[in-house]
Amino acid sequence: MSLQVENLTVYYQTLRGDVKALESATFSIQGGEIMGLAGESGCGKTTLGHSLIRLTPPMRFVQGRVQIDGEELPIWDMERMNSFRFKKISIIPQYAMNAMNPTRKVGKMIEELLGSRNVNFKDNLPELKRRLDLVKLQDDVLDMYPIEMSGGMKQRMVMVISTLMNPSLLIADEITSALDVSSQKAVAEMLVEFRDKECCNSAMVISHDISILYQIADSIMIMYAGQLMEKAPTDVIVHCPRHPYTKMLISSLPTVGVRYAEARLAGIPGKPPLLLDPPAGCRFRERCPVAFGKCCEVPPFMEIQSGHFVACWKEFETNAHA
Amino acid sequence: MRRYFGRKILIYGLTFILAATIDWMIPRFMPGDPIANVMARIGAVVNPAAAQAMRDYYTHIFGLDLPMWQQYVNFWNSLLHGDLGISIYLFPTPVTTVLMRAVPYDLFLLIPSILLSWYAGNKFGAFAARSKWLDNTVSPIGYILTATPYMWLGILLAWLFGIVLGWFPIAGAYGFNLRPHLSWTFIWDVLHHWFLPFMSLFLVGFGGQAIGMRNMIIYELEADYSHYLEALGAPRRLVRKYAFRNAMLPQITGLALSLGVVVAGALVTEVVFSYPGIGYLLLAAIQNQDYFLIQGCFLFIIIGVLVANFIIDVTYVIIDPRTRRGMTGETA
Amino acid sequence: MTKQKKKNEFLYFALRNKKLRVALSVVLFFLVLAFVGPVLAHNAPFAYVNPMGAEPPSAKYWFGTTFFGQDVFAQFVHGLRATFLVGALAGGLGTLIGILVGFTAGYRGGIVDEILNVLTNIVLVIPTLAVLLIIAAYLQVRSIPMECIFIGFTAWPWAARAIRAQTFSLRAREFVDLARLSGMKDRKLILTEIAPNMLSYLVMTFILQFGGAILNAATLDFIGLGPTNAVSLGLMMQYSVLWGALQLGSWWWFIPPGLAIMAIVGALYVMNVGLDEVFNPKLREM
Numbered sequence: 001m002s003l004q005v006e007n008l009t010v011y012y013q014t015l016r017g018d019v020k021a022l023e024s025a026t027f028s029i030q031g032g033e034i035m036g037l038a039g040e041s042g043c044g045k046t047t048l049g050h051s052l053i054r055l056t057p058p059m060r061f062v063q064g065r066v067q068i069d070g071e072e073l074p075i076w077d078m079e080r081m082n083s084f085r086f087k088k089i090s091i092i093p094q095y096a097m098n099a100m101n102p103t104r105k106v107g108k109m110i111e112e113l114l115g116s117r118n119v120n121f122k123d124n125l126p127e128l129k130r131r132l133d134l135v136k137l138q139d140d141v142l143d144m145y146p147i148e149m150s151g152g153m154k155q156r157m158v159m160v161i162s163t164l165m166n167p168s169l170l171i172a173d174e175i176t177s178a179l180d181v182s183s184q185k186a187v188a189e190m191l192v193e194f195r196d197k198e199c200c201n202s203a204m205v206i207s208h209d210i211s212i213l214y215q216i217a218d219s220i221m222i223m224y225a226g227q228l229m230e231k232a233p234t235d236v237i238v239h240c241p242r243h244p245y246t247k248m249l250i251s252s253l254p255t256v257g258v259r260y261a262e263a264r265l266a267g268i269p270g271k272p273p274l275l276l277d278p279p280a281g282c283r284f285r286e287r288c289p290v291a292f293g294k295c296c297e298v299p300p301f302m303e304i305q306s307g308h309f310v311a312c313w314k315e316f317e318t319n320a321h322a
Numbered sequence: 323m324r325r326y327f328g329r330k331i332l333i334y335g336l337t338f339i340l341a342a343t344i345d346w347m348i349p350r351f352m353p354g355d356p357i358a359n360v361m362a363r364i365g366a367v368v369n370p371a372a373a374q375a376m377r378d379y380y381t382h383i384f385g386l387d388l389p390m391w392q393q394y395v396n397f398w399n400s401l402l403h404g405d406l407g408i409s410i411y412l413f414p415t416p417v418t419t420v421l422m423r424a425v426p427y428d429l430f431l432l433i434p435s436i437l438l439s440w441y442a443g444n445k446f447g448a449f450a451a452r453s454k455w456l457d458n459t460v461s462p463i464g465y466i467l468t469a470t471p472y473m474w475l476g477i478l479l480a481w482l483f484g485i486v487l488g489w490f491p492i493a494g495a496y497g498f499n500l501r502p503h504l505s506w507t508f509i510w511d512v513l514h515h516w517f518l519p520f521m522s523l524f525l526v527g528f529g530g531q532a533i534g535m536r537n538m539i540i541y542e543l544e545a546d547y548s549h550y551l552e553a554l555g556a557p558r559r560l561v562r563k564y565a566f567r568n569a570m571l572p573q574i575t576g577l578a579l580s581l582g583v584v585v586a587g588a589l590v591t592e593v594v595f596s597y598p599g600i601g602y603l604l605l606a607a608i609q610n611q612d613y614f615l616i617q618g619c620f621l622f623i624i625i626g627v628l629v630a631n632f633i634i635d636v637t638y639v640i641i642d643p644r645t646r647r648g649m650t651g652e653t654a
Numbered sequence: 655m656t657k658q659k660k661k662n663e664f665l666y667f668a669l670r671n672k673k674l675r676v677a678l679s680v681v682l683f684f685l686v687l688a689f690v691g692p693v694l695a696h697n698a699p700f701a702y703v704n705p706m707g708a709e710p711p712s713a714k715y716w717f718g719t720t721f722f723g724q725d726v727f728a729q730f731v732h733g734l735r736a737t738f739l740v741g742a743l744a745g746g747l748g749t750l751i752g753i754l755v756g757f758t759a760g761y762r763g764g765i766v767d768e769i770l771n772v773l774t775n776i777v778l779v780i781p782t783l784a785v786l787l788i789i790a791a792y793l794q795v796r797s798i799p800m801e802c803i804f805i806g807f808t809a810w811p812w813a814a815r816a817i818r819a820q821t822f823s824l825r826a827r828e829f830v831d832l833a834r835l836s837g838m839k840d841r842k843l844i845l846t847e848i849a850p851n852m853l854s855y856l857v858m859t860f861i862l863q864f865g866g867a868i869l870n871a872a873t874l875d876f877i878g879l880g881p882t883n884a885v886s887l888g889l890m891m892q893y894s895v896l897w898g899a900l901q902l903g904s905w906w907w908f909i910p911p912g913l914a915i916m917a918i919v920g921a922l923y924v925m926n927v928g929l930d931e932v933f934n935p936k937l938r939e940m
Binding site for chain 1: 545546547549550551552553554555556557559560564567568571642643644
């Protein structure tokens with residue numbers, strides 16, 4: 001499978017004008033790849049994730065092309081997207097704790113959902129039970145109401161439901177953010193197991209927590225202020241990033257075991273730009289230590305080494321000379 | 323669940339005791355002398371000795387010659403025996419008999435209008451929430467209806483359909499030339515008289531329910547579980563079905579809360595149409611200063627409302643599956 | 655966001671909200687009429703000016719005359735005044751009691767909340783019209799302030815419930831905890847942290863109470879338990895029915911008062927919805 005995104009641009013409509021939340025995103029995900037999507041709050045990663053599966057107002061599709069397994073994905077058309085949802089592309093939402101109907105038993109809800117998608121529940125029941133085992137949930141959870149389940153149980157239940165039809169692409173939106181550290185580990189490992197057992201083909205894991213992504217992702221894509229900054233295999237991103245933003249991001253992460261008794265935690269000075277009227281060109285320009293004149297033009301997201309994409313004029317310059 | 327019903331019954335019990343006590347207190351603590359009023363009503367008796375005898379008689383009948391606490395105890399005693407005293411206005415009919423004659427008319431008016439306005443209003447409100455265009459054209463109707471005073475709608479309907487168009491009669495529960503008996507003429511006549519008062523109660527309730535339901539549906543459609551279903555490609559009708567079922571629950575509790583308003587509405591409607599229900603009776607009792615009848619009407623109304631509340635509570639438990647698992651979905 | 659900016663933001667959205675604009679204009683129209691009308695009307699509401707009795711609207715009598723030859727327009731505009739007065743006073747009283755009960759219950763919680771809750775539920779369940787009927791029946795003379803007290807003391811549970819819910823949700827928010835941690839005294843906390851956030855809610859609650867009070871007053875007046883010696887829209891309707899306006903077809907006597915009530919209360923409800931959209935950004939339409 002592969003996901004190919006070309007020039008995807010999605011804005012948010014507000015009374016004050018359009019918020020340019022996602023600008024000309026071009027990238028791809030290979031079959032079997034778990035790609036992490038990281039960046040600060042408001043960088044557009046959730047917009048990207050959601051626009052691929054449920055593009056509703058106030059989001060507005062401006063331009064772009066998305067292909068999944070070679071087929072055009074009509075993300076701007078809510079009706080036509082229905083045939084792709086759940087089967088080709090699926091999502092584990094951020095609000096997994098509230099994602100299930102509170103007045104329906106979980107099993108009944110799954111039955112009705114499958115029925116409405118013309119999938120036979122009875123045929124899929126053994127597979128469903130197998131998946132429940134995989135996430136260490138008892139079979140009788142199907143007979144419970146969401147309110148009877150703990151947060152962790154609901155999270156795992158939603159994971160099972162979302163992957164029931166073995167989607168080609170699974171979008172996992174901040175699935176570890178609301179959990180404690182040990183649960184985070186368990187959920188993250190479950191995601192990898194899903195991919196390994198082919199419950200989903202590839203995954204896009206959205207998180208602001210790079211350390212989690214480091215554990216499970218094959219590659220990581222960094223976003224800032226609606227633009228793609230860098231994408232590379234995980235080791236490369238963490239140990240030898242090329243984009244100035246990524247470099248500062250990685251270096252501002254605290255390290256376990258290191259004491260900062262005298263030194264202070266280095267952050268990135270400044271604030272992200274408001275996206276109602278963002279600056280022209282590279283949006284990191286104003287906080288970038290190595291920005292220069294050319295940065296007023298939008299740098300393209302180019303491959304400088306195999307599998308390593310960067311959007312930075314400085315790096316292109318350095319690469320050209322190398 | 324036991325705890326849920328236990329609480330409810332406690333509150334209803336307290337409410338009943340409080341209401342009955344208020345009922346008992348009012349004639350005794352209000353300015354004015356009920357005996358003098360009764361005497362004036364019965365007719366002036368010139369002979370002072372006779373007048374005094376009458377006064378003593380009535381004071382004794384009302385139990386006003388006993389100490390307060392004893393009057394209170396007697397009150398509860400007779401209440402629990404179903405004795406509400408004797409009506410002055412319709413002397414010598416016992417109050418209970420008078421009331422029981424009026425209750426069927428009330429039920430006949432209230433039950434269909436409450437049930438139908440709830441059902442139709444909810445369906446209509448859900449329908450309005452389907453699209454923005456529908457919403458903008460249909461919601462104002464709901465707001466206007468719910469803002470309409472009950473008696474004005476009654477007057478309007480009576481005038482328009484009763485006088486101007488002459489399609490319906492506007493007074494009484496059945497024609498004055500008929501006696502209640504089981505025949506098609508009578509039944510048709512009863513329905514004929516019943517229709518306009520029923521309509522005015524129905525329309526106002528309908529508006530309120532429609533608005534409430536529309537708001538609830540929109541709230542449910544914006545809930546996380548609705549978004550999740552949409553993200554998994556569920557068709558609109560499944561999402562709407564879930565939203566509707568979930569929105570119904572607070573609508574049921576809302577119905578219980580609106581009962582007081584509906585009863586008041588029924589009261590004025592009966593006045594407009596001279597429909598012989600308890601409301602109409604209460605007004606007649608007040609105008610004739612028949613204290614026993616007033617008290618009786620009030621008690622009946624209270625009991626009716628409490629029973630209705632209880633029925634609604636039971637219905638809620640049946641419909642909300644969570645309460646059966648020992649969790650309360652809604653705490654009143 | 656600074657207080658100034660916040661106020662301006664509300665004003666901005668308020669002016670652009672269609673529901674609010676239309677509804678507010680309707681209410682203001684009647685309000686102005688209530689102020690100006692009695693001056694415009696030449697006749698006193700109860701004066702017998704037309705020897706011909708009931709007559710339909712004409713150039714001389716804009717709303718026609720009653721069975722007794724009274725000027726309907728004069729009655730109407732004077733009645734409007736009474737209606738607004740009762741609505742405001744009774745609504746204000748109801749809101750006030752609702753605030754006291756609801757806020758105390760929501761803020762203190764625990765046993766106080768339980769007790770107040772039971773009290774609220776009891777008053778809510780009792781059909782208050784029945785109680786009012788009985789009380790009012792024993793009082794020979796009734797005035798407008800008394801009617802306001804009756805209505806205010808029986809309509810407050812709705813306000814109390816809403817305010818209690820809002821207080822609960824605000825109390826649990828972090829900024830209240832922060833203020834408490836910094837040692838702020840309770841009273842200051844309430845005044846400076848919680849109250850400003852509830853202000854919009856209180857305004858909306860008052861509007862609902864106002865509308866409800868108008869309806870309640872009209873009902874009381876109609877049954878004949880309104881103020882003696884006054885004129886109100888409800889009383890107009892009572893007289894018209896009592897004196898055969900239906901049978902005589904004097905529609906000009908009973909249609910204007912009911913229509914006015916419907917318009918005013920309806921506008922108030924719609925205004926409430928509009929205000930909700932202004933204060934709650936999530937509801938704003940694109």
